[in-house]
Amino acid sequence: MSKATHNFFISSISDNNFEQCLKCSICTVYCPVSAVEPLFPGPKQAGPDGERYRLKNPRFTDDSLKLCLNCKRCEVACPHDVRIGDIIQRARLQNSKHKPGIRARLLASTDLVGKIATRLTPAFNTILSLKTTKEYKHRMLGIDRHFAFPTYARVTFEKWFEKNAAKKQSGFSQQVAYFHGCHVNYNDTAPGIAFVNVMNKLGFGVTLINDEKCCGNPFMANGMPQKALKLAFHNLNQLRLTSQQVPIVLTTSSTCTFTIRDEYNFVLGLDNHDVRDKISLATRFIYKKIEDGELILPPVKPDFKLRIAYHSACHMEKLGWSFYSSSLLRMIPGVQLIMLDSLCCGMAGTYGFKTENYRRSLKIGEPLFQAIREAEADVVVTDCEMCKQQIEAATGARVLHPIEVLAMALDD
Numbered sequence: 162m163s164k165a166t167h168n169f170f171i172s173s174i175s176d177n178n179f180e181q182c183l184k185c186s187i188c189t190v191y192c193p194v195s196a197v198e199p200l201f202p203g204p205k206q207a208g209p210d211g212e213r214y215r216l217k218n219p220r221f222t223d224d225s226l227k228l229c230l231n232c233k234r235c236e237v238a239c240p241h242d243v244r245i246g247d248i249i250q251r252a253r254l255q256n257s258k259h260k261p262g263i264r265a266r267l268l269a270s271t272d273l274v275g276k277i278a279t280r281l282t283p284a285f286n287t288i289l290s291l292k293t294t295k296e297y298k299h300r301m302l303g304i305d306r307h308f309a310f311p312t313y314a315r316v317t318f319e320k321w322f323e324k325n326a327a328k329k330q331s332g333f334s335q336q337v338a339y340f341h342g343c344h345v346n347y348n349d350t351a352p353g354i355a356f357v358n359v360m361n362k363l364g365f366g367v368t369l370i371n372d373e374k375c376c377g378n379p380f381m382a383n384g385m386p387q388k389a390l391k392l393a394f395h396n397l398n399q400l401r402l403t404s405q406q407v408p409i410v411l412t413t414s415s416t417c418t419f420t421i422r423d424e425y426n427f428v429l430g431l432d433n434h435d436v437r438d439k440i441s442l443a444t445r446f447i448y449k450k451i452e453d454g455e456l457i458l459p460p461v462k463p464d465f466k467l468r469i470a471y472h473s474a475c476h477m478e479k480l481g482w483s484f485y486s487s488s489l490l491r492m493i494p495g496v497q498l499i500m501l502d503s504l505c506c507g508m509a510g511t512y513g514f515k516t517e518n519y520r521r522s523l524k525i526g527e528p529l530f531q532a533i534r535e536a537e538a539d540v541v542v543t544d545c546e547m548c549k550q551q552i553e554a555a556t557g558a559r560v561l562h563p564i565e566v567l568a569m570a571l572d573d
């Protein structure tokens with residue numbers, strides 16, 4: 162048995178504190194799936210209640226667990242700190258009898274698909290957008306024909322960095338490391354480029370993590386814990402090596418951050434305590450530096466004006482870090498910030514891609530889409546790349562990352 166296999170299966174499911182549940186049902190009120198899907202038993206029943214049965218016999222694991230988005234809003238609401246989402250996620254991964262099919266493998270293999278797609282772009286994007294391709298994906302793969310598949314970049318972020326930024330980074334006296342994530346590398350490089358520009362303007366050089374790989378979240382979401390473990394082991398080792406030279410590791414993706422900090426431990430059962438606290442979202446790092454008087458925000462373009470509607474992604478809620486991104490945006494002269502009510506967009510990684518989930522995913526997101534339409538903002542801002550995908554497709558709004566806004570605002 163491999164080291165990865167061993168680690169996942171020796172951790173008991175009951176490590177996830179189900180016995181702390183006092184059956185108040187508050188979690189059910191905050192569950193976005195329970196609000197629209199009568200077939201979902203809800204967090205209390207699917208989580209701590211069901212766990213009592215599953216511990217007696219794993220046969221009590223039923224398919225309705227797949228309806229959970231792993232948004233963790235139930236955990237944020239629970240007054241007794243029950244790790245409800247983790248309980249459900251582990252039960253799905255540990256007890257599922259289904260072998261992952263082609264769709265699951267394709268959606269989870271972000272590095273492999275990204276490497277191929279970016280070499281074939283723009284032809285790859287054109288093929289993806291064809292009606293016949295959408296129809297084929299719908300019928301043969303189960304990826305909904307209405308879903309706007311993310312496009313791929315012509316040049317990966319890593320290649321852009323090597324060509325345009327790598328050489329000058331050693332000229333800065335302070336350094337930070339950057340875990341960019343797959344989406345920045347293969348799909349939307351703009352937040353990564355903005356991150357490098359902003360950090361340089363703030364006086365920090367940027368080092369990339371050596372041989373960074375996907376954080377593993379898509380493999381967990383698509384029922385492949387062993388693959389996720391392999392990636393988690395790899396990334397933890399690379400992060401340990403990097404942090405010996407550059408102790409501060411920054412990120413721009415809320416989901417990668419949350420996965421490395423929390424899911425590696427609570428879902429995959431890995432000891433990540435030495436790495437966890439070294440990783441922070443860039444917005445949190447910058448905000449704290451400014452608040453502590455260690456950094457002054459450089460001058461902003463005198464005519465910069467932007468009305469922003471800020472959307473707090475589910476994993477930002479779980480991290481408790483929306484405050485940092487929204488407060489940093491508020492510090493930018495010329496920004497008018499509208500805090501949207503904290504609501505799930507319904508996308509949840511690759512959940513909303515799937516034919517069986519697509520309609521439900523939009524139904525979950527509808528209250529948020531309505532709030533965005535009513536806000537009449539110039540842009541929506543969020544820290545999650547998949548929320549961006551969903552909001553843009555559902556509302557037509559332009560969606561940016563907070564670091565992109567900061568990069569736009571800072572004077573040259």
Ligand code: SF4
Pocket residue numbers: 181182183184185186187188189204205209238239240241242243245
């Ligand atoms: S909110 Fe927490 S304590 Fe209340 S029912 Fe849900 S899991 Fe149990």
Ligand code: SF4
Pocket residue numbers: 191192193194195203204207228229230231232233234235236245246249
């Ligand atoms: S993780 Fe989200 S979708 Fe799943 S049970 Fe909790 S609140 Fe509901």
